Amino acid sequence: MKIALAQINPTVGALAANHDSIVAFARRAQAAGASLVIFPEMAICGYPPRDLVEKPEFVVESMEWLRRASRAVPEVTLLCGCVTPAAASTGKRVHNSALALENGEIVFQQSKMLLPTYDVFDELRNFAPADAQRPWRHRGLRIAVTICEDAWNDKNYWSQRPFRRLYERDPVEEQLRGGADLLINISASPYSSGKIGVRQEMLSAIAREYRVPVVLVNQVGGNDQLIFDGSSLALGADGTLRARAASFDQDLLVVEAGEWRAEVRAAPEDETAAIWQALVLGTRDYVRKCGFERALVGLSGGVDSALTAAIAVAALGAENVSTAFLPSRYSSPQSAADAAELAHRLGVELRTLPIEPLFETALATLAPELRAAQASGGRAAGLAEQNVQSRLRRLLLMALSNLSGALVLATGNKSELAMGYCTLYGDMIGGLGVIADVLKTEVYALARHANRLQGWIPEAILERAPTAELKPGQLDADDLPPYAVLDQVIRAYVEDYQEPAAIAAALGRDPEWVRALIQRLDYSEYKRQQAPPGLKVSKKAFGMGRRLPIAQRYAPPAVPGGSLPAEWMAAITELV
Numbered sequence: 001m002k003i004a005l006a007q008i009n010p011t012v013g014a015l016a017a018n019h020d021s022i023v024a025f026a027r028r029a030q031a032a033g034a035s036l037v038i039f040p041e042m043a044i045c046g047y048p049p050r051d052l053v054e055k056p057e058f059v060v061e062s063m064e065w066l067r068r069a070s071r072a073v074p075e076v077t078l079l080c081g082c083v084t085p086a087a088a089s090t091g092k093r094v095h096n097s098a099l100a101l102e103n104g105e106i107v108f109q110q111s112k113m114l115l116p117t118y119d120v121f122d123e124l125r126n127f128a129p130a131d132a133q134r135p136w137r138h139r140g141l142r143i144a145v146t147i148c149e150d151a152w153n154d155k156n157y158w159s160q161r162p163f164r165r166l167y168e169r170d171p172v173e174e175q176l177r178g179g180a181d182l183l184i185n186i187s188a189s190p191y192s193s194g195k196i197g198v199r200q201e202m203l204s205a206i207a208r209e210y211r212v213p214v215v216l217v218n219q220v221g222g223n224d225q226l227i228f229d230g231s232s233l234a235l236g237a238d239g240t241l242r243a244r245a246a247s248f249d250q251d252l253l254v255v256e257a258g259e260w261r262a263e264v265r266a267a268p269e270d271e272t273a274a275i276w277q278a279l280v281l282g283t284r285d286y287v288r289k290c291g292f293e294r295a296l297v298g299l300s301g302g303v304d305s306a307l308t309a310a311i312a313v314a315a316l317g318a319e320n321v322s323t324a325f326l327p328s329r330y331s332s333p334q335s336a337a338d339a340a341e342l343a344h345r346l347g348v349e350l351r352t353l354p355i356e357p358l359f360e361t362a363l364a365t366l367a368p369e370l371r372a373a374q375a376s377g378g379r380a381a382g383l384a385e386q387n388v389q390s391r392l393r394r395l396l397l398m399a400l401s402n403l404s405g406a407l408v409l410a411t412g413n414k415s416e417l418a419m420g421y422c423t424l425y426g427d428m429i430g431g432l433g434v435i436a437d438v439l440k441t442e443v444y445a446l447a448r449h450a451n452r453l454q455g456w457i458p459e460a461i462l463e464r465a466p467t468a469e470l471k472p473g474q475l476d477a478d479d480l481p482p483y484a485v486l487d488q489v490i491r492a493y494v495e496d497y498q499e500p501a502a503i504a505a506a507l508g509r510d511p512e513w514v515r516a517l518i519q520r521l522d523y524s525e526y527k528r529q530q531a532p533p534g535l536k537v538s539k540k541a542f543g544m545g546r547r548l549p550i551a552q553r554y555a556p557p558a559v560p561g562g563s564l565p566a567e568w569m570a571a572i573t574e575l576v
Helices: 015-031 050-054 056-072 171-176 195-210 271-289 303-316 333-346 356-376 380-404 414-419 440-453 459-463 483-495 500-507 511-523 566-575
Strands: 002-007 036-038 077-085 094-102 105-111 136-138 141-147 182-187 214-218 220-223 226-229 233-235 241-244 251-256 295-299 321-325 349-352 407-410
Touching (some): 002 015, 002 214, 015 036, 015 056, 015 077, 015 251, 050 056, 056 094, 056 105, 077 105, 077 182, 094 141, 105 136, 105 141, 141 171, 171 182, 171 195, 182 195, 195 214, 195 233, 226 271, 241 251, 271 303, 271 440, 295 303, 295 333, 295 380, 303 321, 303 333, 303 407, 303 440, 303 459, 321 333, 333 349, 333 459, 380 407, 414 440, 414 511, 440 459, 440 483, 483 500, 483 511, 500 511
Parallel strands (some): 002 036, 036 077, 141 182, 182 214, 295 321, 295 407, 321 349
Antiparallel strands (some): 002 251, 077 094, 094 105, 214 233, 220 226, 233 241
16 A cells, blocks of 8 residues: 655645645555555644634535545545634533544544643643544554644653653553554644754654654644644654754655655755755745735845845745835945945845935924933933934835835844844834844854855844944944843843853853843843744743743842752752
């Protein structure tokens, strides 16, 4: 028997389009001799559907469109993710299910047991968990069918890593206890740095532990902030990789039951290459799935806007990207030259719209208020003058967006968002934060990767010291630590949940200096929650996966001597 792994890119709620994609891939699989075609989790309705599943008509339509897809290819069996009704006694409307269909009839149903509620996931909000699961007997095979998280709780694998198991039950163990010929996992497992390797390693450990072949079919594509890398695979019972689909692209693999071999597509060469592909795919899908065709990027002459524009061109094509340079009195000739050279290399349209007339009018209007602020001796006047420039630039960019129908892409990076080094209703404005989860040091790595691919970004942009150019002689280093140090603090605190004393010790820094940085990061939450959606590529991004209150006053405790009391450390270790 031949089995097809159909790695598709569904759009949430686009039931007819997703149906068409399922039918097209099923027909391709049938032509290649496959009798069973496996699709990702929630493939008919797209993942994550979030509160759409609270609409009864959405559930009914999803199931009906999937039945239609099965009837369109009656010679093959489809195994596909779908939302299904739950019993009223569960307190929820729906299950997250895997359905096997033949000629429009459901011949097997398995619902997801482990419903994640961490990071970007909130499945218990909507779905009822399965009480039990059972293997599927299909054409002489005893198949254990699991859905994404159901395979992420193996006690042997996770006990060897610095993570605790999140669930008491292990659906894989429960199904395989009595023996099985194959484990199938249909997934919508979003990408984050390093996850492609971890996912394969984890499934390989399960294959070796239970001596059973493993097939994973993972969703690909971007849906809102999340990017799904695909990377579907087949593993032998010894855990060896036998087949692997493309990363960050739709793909179809057909494997022979028993051998489980097909082509092993090349994986991204390193994590920088993977992040680049993720951002390109995420940008393309966000723009197109939101109904836009074109994107607009404001160029400053700096590396952040240069990288954003390069990603946009890779995602949408140069003909669908336009740029604007919006100089003020503080913009240098070098910035203008670098922006022009970048636009030339990218092959994109560049408009130059000076904000100076608007800036002069704003300053004249605000003159009495600025004089009063200057007399008080604080920073308010200078800060207000800087922010007026940033907001005027976005005023013009949004006007260009209205005139052209292009989606404005925000250009701020994760380091700036962390420190609040950005202007509300200014440079934070846009429809999508393309690099909002990319630290400044990673911005440079990605820019150099883009240059290895296409040579798009002028070397002068990469060599120049970062500056906002909102006042004479301004440099980022005037307000922020060196990015090489700052990014280590942000990664340790935001992504690894380390406490300030541990961060200070690891970096050889004064604990109070680290504590002050973290306090600034925490107090900037009110800005971040007004930022546009940002594409997630790290294991902990600002946005939907990091839910902190805005109005709060908790600060890490002062730490005499740079370490917490032993009993505190013991309690923290236990919690982690």
